[in-house]
Amino acid sequence: MQLNRQDVLDGAIAILDEYGLADLTMRRLATSLHVQPGALYWHFPNKQTLLGAIADHILSGADAPPTEDSWDTQIGQIAHRLRDALLSRRDGAELVAATYASRLTTNHIRERIAAVCIRAGLPRRDAELTADTLLYYILGQTVDEQARLHMDSVGALTPDASPLFESPDPTSRFEFGLQLFLDGVRHTAADRIRH
Amino acid sequence: MQLNRQDVLDGAIAILDEYGLADLTMRRLATSLHVQPGALYWHFPNKQTLLGAIADHILSGADAPPTEDSWDTQIGQIAHRLRDALLSRRDGAELVAATYASRLTTNHIRERIAAVCIRAGLPRRDAELTADTLLYYILGQTVDEQARLHMDSVGALTPDASPLFESPDPTSRFEFGLQLFLDGVRHTAADRIRH
DNA sequence: ACCTGAACACCGTTCAAGT
DNA sequence: ACCTGAACACCGTTCAAGT
Helix, strand or coil: CCCCHHHHHHHHHHHHHHHCHHHCCHHHHHHHCCCCHHHHHHHCCCHHHHHHHHHHHHHCCCCCCCCCCCHHHHHHHHHHHHHHHHHCCCCHHHHHHHHHHHHHHHCHHHHHHHHHHHHCCCCHHHHHHHHHHHHHHHHHHHHHHHHHHHHHHCCCCCHHHCCCCCCCCHHHHHHHHHHHHHHHHHHHHHHHHHC | CCCCHHHHHHHHHHHHHHHCHHHCCHHHHHHHCCCCHHHHHHHCCCHHHHHHHHHHHHHCCCCCCCCCCCHHHHHHHHHHHHHHHHHCCCCHHHHHHHHHHHHHHHCHHHHHHHHHHHHCCCCHHHHHHHHHHHHHHHHHHHHHHHHHHHHHHHCCCCHHHCCCCCCCCHHHHHHHHHHHHHHHHHHHHHHHHHC
């Protein structure tokens, strides 16, 4: 039974979900696929590339065209989609943050957000910087949120410090930062229209 | 010549500056201090703790009381101090991001920013969430900026994609996101005063 | 085309024993 | 109190050789 690229990718994602990013090693992956470690290097040149492919997979779908009708709800929609995508797999946010780094800002999601900002009245360059700013916020916030979740499940937190009972809850925290950001964009856009 | 905690810390920072985070290993550090790897574990319980101490060192000073007089310039001052601190050592932003994660939001810097927000008219809880939002942005932006710098020095980029000639330059990019954020805070604060 | 076997050059951490 | 010696249990990656 021969392996293909997709099998390796699926196996890697399965390990990620079951054991987390720290335990996603090439050797462990090889074992789970009943293959020698070296075999993986026929399908992926190195681990970094494999992680990149997982990151792409996690993010796929988050950059679909927005269906809302005003620019601010459109950005909100994309932002929530991205957060949901990052939270959809164990350590998803950490993996994307560690792997993508400066590539999130070379992503289709960035273009989508920038496009919405242009429609809101921002010049191209401002729109791109605005998209980057939002992406940094979402990634940071979500990495943090997911790290707390994990700490919680591992019991490293006192019960009343549990993020599950945290007030405000993670989604509200996310919404707060998102609205703060949108207010900033509104102001910048309004300025542009006035001048 | 006996080693103490500070010697280990200094040695680690020296390796960080010269060879970068990826090459900062316990074994390499031990060699540079002319000591066996196990010796380090008398001074630090594990690598994570050592990295945490380096992160604290990098961040020390960034949380001094602001000297500006309006709340927005105060936040700007703290934000720039944090960025400068992260950029002050090779891979500083990456190290802090990887090590601190959800601890940046348990930092004195967070309290400083929150305090300024409270003085600007925000309720305590909003002030904390606002501080977190800013911290996520600064960290993300600075990690990215530093990663590009490194890619550049390593020659992994085409000349015209060099961040050194990027327009706008990194500092202006940073300033853009910061102002976007401050506009958002202004709006939230104004809302609070009106109602 | 795809994989094995086996090696290379590393890691972080532990711990009895030494001084 | 502080360190050595030596081991344990791993890593990612390479590559001749096999099928």
